[in-house]
Amino acid sequence: MATGRNHRPATRSRGIPEATVARLPLYLRALTALSERSVPTVSSEELAAAAGVNSAKLRKDFSYLGSYGTRGVGYDVEYLVYQISRELGLTQDWPVVIVGIGNLGAALANYGGFASRGFRVAALIDADPAMAGKPVAGMPVQHADELEKIISDNGVSIGVIATPAGAAQQVCERLVAAGVTSILNFAPTVLSVPDGVDVRKVDLSIELQILAFHEQRKAGEEADAEAASRKGPDGDMPAVMPA
Amino acid sequence: MATGRNHRPATRSRGIPEATVARLPLYLRALTALSERSVPTVSSEELAAAAGVNSAKLRKDFSYLGSYGTRGVGYDVEYLVYQISRELGLTQDWPVVIVGIGNLGAALANYGGFASRGFRVAALIDADPAMAGKPVAGMPVQHADELEKIISDNGVSIGVIATPAGAAQQVCERLVAAGVTSILNFAPTVLSVPDGVDVRKVDLSIELQILAFHEQRKAGEEADAEAASRKGPDGDMPAVMPA
DNA sequence: ATGTCTTTGTGAACGCGTGCACAAAGATAG
DNA sequence: CTATCTTTGTGCACGCGTTCACAAAGACAT
Ligand SMILES: NC(=O)c1ccc[n+]([C@@H]2O[C@H](COP(=O)([O-])OP(=O)(O)OC[C@H]3O[C@@H](n4cnc5c(N)ncnc54)[C@H](O)[C@@H]3O)[C@@H](O)[C@H]2O)c1
Ligand SMILES: NC(=O)c1ccc[n+]([C@@H]2O[C@H](COP(=O)([O-])OP(=O)(O)OC[C@H]3O[C@@H](n4cnc5c(N)ncnc54)[C@H](O)[C@@H]3O)[C@@H](O)[C@H]2O)c1
Numbered sequence: 001m002a003t004g005r006n007h008r009p010a011t012r013s014r015g016i017p018e019a020t021v022a023r024l025p026l027y028l029r030a031l032t033a034l035s036e037r038s039v040p041t042v043s044s045e046e047l048a049a050a051a052g053v054n055s056a057k058l059r060k061d062f063s064y065l066g067s068y069g070t071r072g073v074g075y076d077v078e079y080l081v082y083q084i085s086r087e088l089g090l091t092q093d094w095p096v097v098i099v100g101i102g103n104l105g106a107a108l109a110n111y112g113g114f115a116s117r118g119f120r121v122a123a124l125i126d127a128d129p130a131m132a133g134k135p136v137a138g139m140p141v142q143h144a145d146e147l148e149k150i151i152s153d154n155g156v157s158i159g160v161i162a163t164p165a166g167a168a169q170q171v172c173e174r175l176v177a178a179g180v181t182s183i184l185n186f187a188p189t190v191l192s193v194p195d196g197v198d199v200r201k202v203d204l205s206i207e208l209q210i211l212a213f214h215e216q217r218k219a220g221e222e223a224d225a226e227a228a229s230r231k232g233p234d235g236d237m238p239a240v241m242p243a
Numbered sequence: 244m245a246t247g248r249n250h251r252p253a254t255r256s257r258g259i260p261e262a263t264v265a266r267l268p269l270y271l272r273a274l275t276a277l278s279e280r281s282v283p284t285v286s287s288e289e290l291a292a293a294a295g296v297n298s299a300k301l302r303k304d305f306s307y308l309g310s311y312g313t314r315g316v317g318y319d320v321e322y323l324v325y326q327i328s329r330e331l332g333l334t335q336d337w338p339v340v341i342v343g344i345g346n347l348g349a350a351l352a353n354y355g356g357f358a359s360r361g362f363r364v365a366a367l368i369d370a371d372p373a374m375a376g377k378p379v380a381g382m383p384v385q386h387a388d389e390l391e392k393i394i395s396d397n398g399v400s401i402g403v404i405a406t407p408a409g410a411a412q413q414v415c416e417r418l419v420a421a422g423v424t425s426i427l428n429f430a431p432t433v434l435s436v437p438d439g440v441d442v443r444k445v446d447l448s449i450e451l452q453i454l455a456f457h458e459q460r461k462a463g464e465e466a467d468a469e470a471a472s473r474k475g476p477d478g479d480m481p482a483v484m485p486a
Numbered sequence: 487a488t489g490t491c492t493t494t495g496t497g498a499a500c501g502c503g504t505g506c507a508c509a510a511a512g513a514t515a516g
Numbered sequence: 517c518t519a520t521c522t523t524t525g526t527g528c529a530c531g532c533g534t535t536c537a538c539a540a541a542g543a544c545a546t
Contacts (some may be wrong), residue, residue, distance in 0.1 A: 019533060025452040029431065043493065052433035056535055063495055071494040071541045088452050089459030096451070103350040110346045113431065113448050118455070157458055158451070181461060182454040184447075188272065188356065190295035198457045200450045204427075205356050207443045208339070208401070209268040209331050211425040212361070214441045215400055216332030218424060262503060286523065299505050299526095306525055314511045314524040487546100494541075501534085511524075516517105 016087075020061045026051045027058065028084045034077050043074035095122035095154045097180075099171050100163030101131060101141050104186055108162060109137040122154040127167070144171075151178035158182045165189045172199075259330075263304045269294045270301065271327045277320050286317035338365035338397045340423075342414050343406030344374060344384050347429055351405060352380040365397040370410070387414075394421035401425045408432045415442075 030050040034042055044062075048055035062068060062075070068083055069075045085091055096114070098105050101124050108114075109124055124136055127144040134141050142150060150156065159180040161168050168187035175183060176197055185191055185201045193199055273293040277285055287305075291298035305311060305318070311326055312318045328334055339357070341348050344367050351357075352367055367379055370387040377384050385393060393399065402423040404411050411430035418426060419440055428434055428444045436442055 017533070021456050022449070022453055024456070025446075025449040026433070028452075029448075030433075044495095045493085050433070052435075054535070056537090057533085059493095059495060060534085067495070069494055070543080072492045072543045074493070087456070089455040090452065092459075094451075094455055094458070103353045107346040107350040108447070111447070114451075117448065117452065119451055158454055182458050184450055184454060190269070190273075190293070192295075196461070198454055200454060202445055202447065202450060203268075204351070204354070204445065205360065206265070206268040207427055207445060208337075208357075208362055209271075209333065209360065210265055211401055211427060211441055211443060212332040212337055213264050213267070213330070215337070215425050216335075218439070260503070287525095288523085297505065299507090300503085302523095302525060303504085310525070312524055313513080315513045315522045317523070490543105490545085492541105492543080494539105496538090496540100497536105499534105499536085501532105503532085504530085506527105506529085508526090509524105510526100511522105513520105513522080515520080 016064045020064055021088075023051070023053065023057075023061055024084050024088055026053070027061070028081065028088070028090075031077055031081045031084070035081055039077055041070075041074045041076055044069070047075065090118045092118060094119050094158055095156045096120065096158045096160060097123045097125055097147075097150060097154075097156050097175075098160045098162060099125045099144070099147070099175070100161060100167070100187075101126040101136055102162065102164075105160075105162035106136050108160065109139065119158075122156055123150045125150065127163075147174055148178040151175065151180060156180060158184070160184045160186070161191075162186045259307045263307055264331075266294070266296065266300075266304055267327050267331055269296070270304070271324065271331070271333075274320055274324045274327070278324055282320055284313075284317045284319055287312070290318065333361045335361060337362050337401055338399045339363065339401045339403060340366045340368055340390075340393060340397075340399050340418075341403045341405060342368045342387070342390070342418070343404060343410070343430075344369040344379055345405065345407075348403075348405035349379050351403065352382065362401075365399055366393045368393065370406075390417055391421040394418065394423060399423060401427070403427045403429070404434075405429045 027047065030047055031042070033050070034047075044055045044059045048058040051058065059069075062080075065083060065087055068080055096119050098108055098121060101109065105124070105126070109121060114121055121137075121139065123146075124139055124141045125144055125147055126132070126141050129143065131141045132143040151159075157180055159175040159182070161171055161175075161183060163171050165187045168185060168189045169191060172183060172185070172191045172193060176193055181196060182198045183191065183193070183200070185199055186203075188203055188205055191199050191201075270290065273290055274285070276293070277290075287298045287302045291301040294301065302312075305323075308326060308330055311323060339362050341351055341364060344352065348367070348369070352364060357364055364380075364382065366389075367382055367384045368387055368390055369375070369384050372386065374384045375386040394402075400423055402418040402425070404414055404418075404426060406414050408430045411428060411432045412434060415426060415428070415434045415436060419436055424439060425441045426434065426436070426443070428442055429446075431446055431448055434442050434444075
């Protein structure tokens with residue numbers, strides 16, 4: 001994702017739409033749960049309910065992968081787990097580095113959900129000399145000076161940034177220069193990267209603000225319903241622009 | 244967001260599209276940075292670059308809020324900060340509770356970015372009796388038994404779930420029953436909620452899997468380019484379905 | 487073998503979001 | 517006051533994603 005670009009123009013990789021790719025992990029999680037309960041087959045209706053999506057959407061999503069269902073029966077759970085895993089690239093091992101081992105970075109390092117799929121934390125990296133060598137989640141933190149060597153030695157292509165916002169762009173550039181081509185960014189900044197590098201962001205603050213917007217709207221609608229008969233339809237908005 | 248529904252059918256609140264709402268916090272962040280540098284006005288082109296979006300998109304987004312720009316000049320930074328803050332509901336105080344004070348919950352509690360906008364951590368809640376009373380981020384953890392009282396006493400309408408996946412749905416139901424109408428979910432589960440309750444999810448595992456997909460595709464394209472002349476266009480896929 | 491019944495896979499319609507391109511607005515200079 | 521120049525606000529077209537609705541496919545019973 002390059003500077004200022006946040007939607008993929010023609011990246012329907014092998015014809016698989018981006019929106020579908022984003023839902024495959026959801027299906028995979030639901031299927032894994034079924035697999036653990038030894039359920040042999042599942043219908044699109046049942047699986048869709050478990051994944052929290054529309055069944056027509058699920059069938060269309062699967063149709064991009066191929067015809068893996070059996071009409072009148074449904075989908076073979078184990079087979080579908082394998083197919084989706086393969087499509088997502090989870091049949092191979094993905095070494096990941098986490099940069100910035102503070103509150104959040106340490107929590108991520110301790111997170112078990114990493115290893116559960118093919119992701120393996122290859123190294124924890126921090127710029128603070130006091131952190132170097134300290135064990136976090138049973139793994140010694142390495143100094144940022146080693147970044148390039150770590151990436152190269154372990155063949156890391158996915159990096160997680162959990163540094164303060166001010167350091168994120170610089171860390172990003174070092175990661176990319178060292179060979180990382182996918183970045184998961186937790187710092188509240190827009191990252192600029194060259195073409196061919198994917199960036200996904202997780203931003204708590206943005207999520208909360210979106211919730212606040214809808215929350216305010218709900219409160220406003222209640223108030224509107226109450227005050228509807230008293231005033232005009234327009235609540236309170238200065239029509240003129242100051243300054 | 245009700246069970247299985249993940250896009251808002253007719254929620255263009257006052258005509259503001261959901262996609263626009265999701266970008267407003269991005270603009271707000273860029274504008275705040277400009278404001279701190281005492282920049283008086285900014286053009287759509289400059290602001291769009293700072294926020295990492297297309298300038299036409301930015302102008303269209305702002306047009307949903309009203310005509311706040313001046314042709315030939317641009318937008319007044321301070322005024323726009325105020326308007327967007329107001330639109331997002333950030334001019335008021337939003338008390339938030341965090342449920343599940345483990346690795347992640349503690350990191351969230353320690354996160355400074357919460358208070359920077361109108362969000363205030365009203366309480367930290369955990370089910371573990373050993374946690375009760377223990378200070379985290381300078382605040383005593385309260386036991387889950389107190390959940391309903393805390394929500395009610397503080398007028399909390401936004402809840403953050405950072406419990407294990409198995410507990411999330413149950414915690415969610417208690418939050419909703421107690422009056423919470425917006426939930427930010429970090430647990431890897433699909434939450435079922437009644438109409439009128441918004442759920443947003445943050446899922447590290449899904450983000451990584453999406454990155455892995457594109458990563459695999461990049462690697463595959465390189466391999467394809469290399470092996471293009473040797474084999475047919477279809478790499479390796481069993482055409483038959485087993486079992 | 488034939489019929490019934492379930493469920494998939496997909497064609498088609500629709501709506502939303504994006505980005506182009508330009509007319510209108512207003513600032514600024516002469 | 518007029519001309520020029522910059523930048524906004526938006527009409528329009530296009531493409532993606534979602535959903536409906538149904539024909540085709542196959543399982544299963546008789
Ligand atoms: N804590 C949260 O819950 C939370 C939530 C959302 C977003 N964030 C964001 O995540 C980031 C980290 O948050 P945190 O609470 O862990 O902060 P923190 O201050 O606890 O940790 C940051 C760590 O990054 C290290 N660091 C600084 N510069 C570095 C560099 N150039 N290279 C390598 N390491 C470097 C620091 O030494 C420190 O250990 C911040 O950008 C924050 O805004 C945090
Ligand atoms: N740690 C991460 O980086 C990370 C990343 C992504 C997702 N997650 C998810 O976030 C959640 C929390 O992760 P974690 O690493 O902090 O786990 P954790 O086990 O460290 O913490 C979970 C906490 O929730 C508490 N809890 C359990 N049941 C509860 C209940 N019914 N009510 C209130 N509290 C309850 C536990 O006592 C514990 O303190 C998990 O669902 C995990 O999958 C974590």
